[in-house]
Amino acid sequence: GAGVQFWQLYDQAWDRKRMVVGGTCSTVGHAGFTLAGGYGDYSRMYGSGATNLVEAEVVLADGRIVIASACGPHADLFRAMRGGGGAFGLMTKATYKTYPMPIGKLGSAQGKIRGLQDGLARFLSWYAGVVRRGLSKHFGGQVVVGSWAGDAVALQLSYTGLTQHECSELFAELSQVTCKERERPWRPANAEEQPNGAEGWQATWEKGDAFAYHIGSAMRYFELHHAEDPAFAPAVARIAETSPKGLVLALNYALGHGSEMALANASDTTVHPQVYTAIGALKLEILQHEFVPTATTALEPAKATNFAALRAQLEAVVPGAGSYYHEGDYLTEAFQADFWGSSYAELAATKSRYDPRNVFTCHQCVGSENSPASCGRRLGGDADPVLV
Ligand SMILES: Cc1cc2nc3c(=O)[nH]c(=O)nc-3n(C[C@H](O)[C@H](O)[C@H](O)COP(=O)(O)OP(=O)(O)OC[C@H]3O[C@@H](n4cnc5c(N)ncnc54)[C@H](O)[C@@H]3O)c2cc1C
Numbered sequence: 001g002a003g004v005q006f007w008q009l010y011d012q013a014w015d016r017k018r019m020v021v022g023g024t025c026s027t028v029g030h031a032g033f034t035l036a037g038g039y040g041d042y043s044r045m046y047g048s049g050a051t052n053l054v055e056a057e058v059v060l061a062d063g064r065i066v067i068a069s070a071c072g073p074h075a076d077l078f079r080a081m082r083g084g085g086g087a088f089g090l091m092t093k094a095t096y097k098t099y100p101m102p103i104g105k106l107g108s109a110q111g112k113i114r115g116l117q118d119g120l121a122r123f124l125s126w127y128a129g130v131v132r133r134g135l136s137k138h139f140g141g142q143v144v145v146g147s148w149a150g151d152a153v154a155l156q157l158s159y160t161g162l163t164q165h166e167c168s169e170l171f172a173e174l175s176q177v178t179c180k181e182r183e184r185p186w187r188p189a190n191a192e193e194q195p196n197g198a199e200g201w202q203a204t205w206e207k208g209d210a211f212a213y214h215i216g217s218a219m220r221y222f223e224l225h226h227a228e229d230p231a232f233a234p235a236v237a238r239i240a241e242t243s244p245k246g247l248v249l250a251l252n253y254a255l256g257h258g259s260e261m262a263l264a265n266a267s268d269t270t271v272h273p274q275v276y277t278a279i280g281a282l283k284l285e286i287l288q289h290e291f292v293p294t295a296t297t298a299l300e301p302a303k304a305t306n307f308a309a310l311r312a313q314l315e316a317v318v319p320g321a322g323s324y325y326h327e328g329d330y331l332t333e334a335f336q337a338d339f340w341g342s343s344y345a346e347l348a349a350t351k352s353r354y355d356p357r358n359v360f361t362c363h364q365c366v367g368s369e370n371s372p373a374s375c376g377r378r379l380g381g382d383a384d385p386v387l388v
Pocket residue numbers: 001002003022023024025027028029030031032033034035037038039040085086087089090091092205209210213326327362365
């Protein structure tokens with residue numbers, strides 16, 4: 001239900017030896033995550049928050065409480081809540097799919113491949129091969145290009161549905177990568193020293209990670225043909241070299257060439273359709289403040305200019321590509337097309353049926369183009385980049 005964070009779900013699921021799809025950081029809330037798509041390390045095998053939502057109890061704008069599911073009178077609402085975000089009503093209860101825990105077939109694949117450009121080219125060539133062989137469903141996680149990885153790419157991947165030995169065989173050509181079986185997919189909430197327990201994440205959030213998510217990430221999907229284009233790796237490497245925080249290749253957020261299980265309900269969701277063809281996303285974290293920003297915190301002009309330049313480079317590498325609402329660009333005004341693509345027309349129609357007075361609104365929410373500017377709908381112009 002509303003307010004549940006993933007550390008709670010993970011502990012409950014582990015007690016029952018069940019797998020659930022959730023975010024990387026255990027303080028992420030299940031409701032917000034699921035309603036807008038929701039992707040994690042095991043999504044390419046088990047699907048997303050949206051594909052795993054089975055039923056929702058929803059308080060509508062007119063005060064009615066309804067049950068939304070794929071069948072019944074509110075099937076349209078249910079589709080909207082499978083990817084359209086929180087603009088359609090308050091979800092007070094959720095029924096969510098779980099799967100048998102793949103005991104002994106779960107772990108991490110980590111290591112550094114030397115050379116920022118060469119390393120990236122080698123990884124992309126490896127990944128494209130894995131996709132072509134129908135094996136990319138086994139992998140999630142991310143690859144850090146530049147930044148703290150230096151003149152290398154750092155693999156921080158997870159695997160599932162393979163033994164450690166099978167994973168190692170697949171990585172044999174990238175000799176610097178080590179596969180290691182893990183007993184459980186998530187650290188317990190009360191993990192010793194808390195590096196990844198709930199408090200561990202909470203502390204990280206309070207120290208700074210949330211700032212980057214708050215205003216400073218831009219993300220675009222990429223497809224298999226990009227990974228196989230010899231010009232792609234050098235272009236992506238150049239962005240990583242220019243970006244103060246490097247660039248991340250996130251395999252999690254795209255389900256293209258994922259398992260049948262992951263794609264089973266794909267056509268009944270309203271996320272950006274490119275989620276189901278892309279094989280990953282290019283992600284930049286751009287702006288940071290030394291303090292917690294508020295709604296009226298002005299952006300520093302130099303950082304805003306840098307942001308615009310990096311975003312333009314990203315768009316040039318994958319022209320017209322979609323993005324993910326929760327990891328996308330807080331400053332984009334084209335949020336409808338960027339985050340939902342061709343799903344937006346349906347979402348807008350459902351919004352006007354269930355919430356014609358726009359009771360549930362937020363920055364870049366579905367229907368927020370109809371909110372007054374004072375609700376944070378519009379951002380200041382380029383010359384005066386102030387968050388309003
Ligand atoms: C540190 C960190 C790591 C993250 N990692 C991932 C990741 O791995 N994968 C991923 O997909 N995303 C990730 N995210 C993004 C995350 O999914 C979103 O921030 C999401 O909004 C979190 O959900 P919440 O319920 O905590 O949101 P809140 O901040 O509580 O709400 C955000 C929005 O969600 C909607 N909402 C929340 N609850 C309800 C409800 N009960 N009914 C209706 N609408 C509701 C509302 O529109 C609300 O404005 C991460 C975010 C952070 C900060």
